[in-house]
Amino acid sequence: ASARSHFILWGHYLCGSVPGGCSMDASQSFVQKWTGRPLGTPDDEAEALRAALSEHPHPRASRPDFLLCTNLAVFCWLLRRRGMRNKLQDVGPALHVLGMAFLADVPDIWRLEMLEDFHLWWQSVDKDIFAASQELLSVQMWWQMGVRIPFVPLAGTYHTGATYDPPQKPTLLVLRSAFWHLPAGRVFASLMERFASTGVHLAWLGRYDFSVPEHGPQEPKWRSLDEMARHTCALDVPAELSQLKVRDVMSIGLPLMSPERAWILRLLHDMYRGWGQLHVEYSSERTPRIEKDDWPHAPFYDPKVDPISRLSYWLPLADHFRYPHVLHFASLPEMLHMVHHTNWADVSVKLRAHNRKVIINSEQFYRRSLLELIVT
Numbered sequence: 001a002s003a004r005s006h007f008i009l010w011g012h013y014l015c016g017s018v019p020g021g022c023s024m025d026a027s028q029s030f031v032q033k034w035t036g037r038p039l040g041t042p043d044d045e046a047e048a049l050r051a052a053l054s055e056h057p058h059p060r061a062s063r064p065d066f067l068l069c070t071n072l073a074v075f076c077w078l079l080r081r082r083g084m085r086n087k088l089q090d091v092g093p094a095l096h097v098l099g100m101a102f103l104a105d106v107p108d109i110w111r112l113e114m115l116e117d118f119h120l121w122w123q124s125v126d127k128d129i130f131a132a133s134q135e136l137l138s139v140q141m142w143w144q145m146g147v148r149i150p151f152v153p154l155a156g157t158y159h160t161g162a163t164y165d166p167p168q169k170p171t172l173l174v175l176r177s178a179f180w181h182l183p184a185g186r187v188f189a190s191l192m193e194r195f196a197s198t199g200v201h202l203a204w205l206g207r208y209d210f211s212v213p214e215h216g217p218q219e220p221k222w223r224s225l226d227e228m229a230r231h232t233c234a235l236d237v238p239a240e241l242s243q244l245k246v247r248d249v250m251s252i253g254l255p256l257m258s259p260e261r262a263w264i265l266r267l268l269h270d271m272y273r274g275w276g277q278l279h280v281e282y283s284s285e286r287t288p289r290i291e292k293d294d295w296p297h298a299p300f301y302d303p304k305v306d307p308i309s310r311l312s313y314w315l316p317l318a319d320h321f322r323y324p325h326v327l328h329f330a331s332l333p334e335m336l337h338m339v340h341h342t343n344w345a346d347v348s349v350k351l352r353a354h355n356r357k358v359i360i361n362s363e364q365f366y367r368r369s370l371l372e373l374i375v376t
Contacts, residue, residue, distance in 0.1 A: 026052040031075070039107055042114075046083035049075065066373040067094035074106045074114070080128065081117055093127035095369050098149070099134060102141055103282040115145050115287040122147040129369045134242040136277055136317050139299045144283075146290045152365050153358050154244060155251070162225035164253030164348045166232045170339050171201040173223075173231040173254070178239035179267060185237070191332055200339050203231060225252055233257055233327075233344055235335070238264060238320055241277050246319040246326075250355045255347040257335060258320045260328040269303050269311055276301075278314060325351040 030052040039045055053062040069076035076094055102118075103111050122130070122145070131152040132138040138151045174192075179185040196202050205223060225248075228234070233255040236246065249256055258264065272279055283300035297310040320326050325347055329335040 026055040035105060042078060042082040042110055046078040046081075049078055050083060064092050066092040069094050069096045069098075071099045072104055073098055073100075073102050073118075074104075074110075077114060077118065081121060093373050094129075095366075095373060096128060096130045097152070097154075098130065098132045098137055098141075099154075100137075101277065101279075101282040102137070102144065103285070111285045112287070115285055119145045119147060119287050122149075127373065129372065131365065131369075133244075134277065135322065136241055136299060136314065139314075139317070140283075143293075143295060143299050144285065144290075145287050150365070152362050154247060155359050155362055160225050160252070162229045162252040164255075164345075164352075165230050166344060167230060169201060170199065171203055171231045172196070172257075172339055173228060173234040174202060174204045175234055175236040175245055175249070176205045177237050178271070179237040182270075188237075188332075195332055195336060200336060228252065229254055232339060233342075233347075236320070237267070238318065239267070239271050239276075241268070241314070241318040243319065246323065247355070250323065250351050251359075253348040253352045255325070255327070255342075255344050255351065256320075257327045257329060257338065260330045261315065261321070263330075264318065264320065265308065265312055265315060268315070269308055272301050272311070273303050278311065280305075323351075324354055 027049065030049055040048075050062060056062065067076060067079065073096070076096060080094060103114070106114055121128070130147075130149045132141070132149050133152065133154045135151040138149045141147050141149050177185075180189060192202060203223075228249065229252045231254065234249050235257050236249075237259060238246075246256065259267075268276070268278075278299065278301040280300045280302035283298060297313045299314060301311045301314070303311075315321065320328075327338060327342065327347070329338055
C-alpha cells in the first residue's frame with residue numbers, strides 16, 4: 001500500500017445522509033437506477049460500475065488501496081469478481097461489512113452464480129475480509145453457501161460522549177418502529193397516552209416516514225443523543241430481529257424495555273408477510289456445494305407456509321433477547337409499573353458494561369482487518 005492509503009467507502013445505502021457522500025459521484029446514479037432498469041450480464045454491469053467510479057473527481061476513486069463495503073453485497077461482488085479487465089488488480093482488496101440479506105437487489109438470473117462464486121471467493125487465498133453486522137445474516141449465509149462469516153456488532157453511538165442522565169419525573173422515550181403504523185400500534189399508542197397521562201411523560205421519536213399524522217401522539221422529530229439520554233428509559237416495539245437503534249440506546253446507557261416473547265412472536269409473524277430479515281424472498285437458492293445438512297429449520301420464514309415454530313426457533317437471535325439487561329413486560333399496566341419502580345440507574349450501569357465488552361471485541365476485529373488490508 002502507499003504511504004497514504006486511499007479507500008472507497010462503498011455503502012450507497014443512505015449515502016445522502018453523509019455530508020458530501022454522494023456529491024459529484026456518478027456511481028450514485030448507477031445505484032439509484034439499479035432496480036428500475038433492465039440489467040445486462042454481471043460482467044457488463046461490473047464494467048459500467050467501474051466506468052462510473054472513474055468519473056469521480058478523486059483520481060484514486062477507481063483505483064483505491066482497499067474498499068470498505070457495507071450493506072448490499074452485490075456491488076462489491078461486481079467490482080471484485082466480475083468484468084473483463086484484471087478484476088483483482090485494478091480494484092484493491094475489501095473489508096465487507098454485510099448488513100442486509102445477501103441476495104438483496106440481486107437479479108433472479110444472477111443469484112445462483114453469485115452464491116457459487118462467493119463460496120469459491122471465501123475459500124480462496126484472496127485478501128478480502130468479511131463480517132456481518134447481524135447474527136442472523138451470518139447464519140443465513142452459512143445455510144445458503146456453507147461459508148462461515150463472523151458476526152461483528154457495529155459500535156453504534158458508543159463514542160459520541162452522550163451519557164445517561166435521567167430526569168426526576170419519569171419519562172419514557174418511545175423509539176421509532178413500523179409497528180406504530182399498524183392498527184394495533186395506533187390502539188396501543190392511544191392506550192399508552194391515556195394510562196400514562198397521570199404519572200409518566202411519553203416522548204415520541206415519531207415514524208420512519210416523517211409525515212405529520214392527522215391525529216395521535218406521533219411527533220416526526222429527530223432528537224440528539226444527548227436529548228435521548230435524558231429520559232428514564234426507552235420503549236421499543238421491534239419490527240425486525242436486529243436494528244442498530246438497539247445498540248445506539250445501549251451505547252448511551254439508556255435502559256430499554258420491550259414486550260415479552262409472545263407479543264414479539266405474534267408481531268413479527270405479521271410483519272414478515274411483507275418484508276423482513278427472515279423473509280423468504282431471498283431463500284430460494286442454495287449453492288449445490290453445500291453438503292447434506294441436518295438444520296432443524298431453514299433461517300428464513302414464510303408465514304403463509306411455515307409453522308410459527310420456525311420463527312420461534314430463530315427468535316433468540318433478536319437484539320431484544322440476544323443482549324442482556326433488556327426488560328420485558330407482559331401488559332401495559334406492568335410496563336408502567338416497571339417505569340416507576342425499576343432501579344434504572346443500576347440497569348444502565350450493567351448494560352453499558354456489557355456493551356463496552358462488545359465494542360472492545362468489535363474494534364479489535366476492525367483494527368486487525370484494516371492492518372491486514374493496508375500492510376503488504
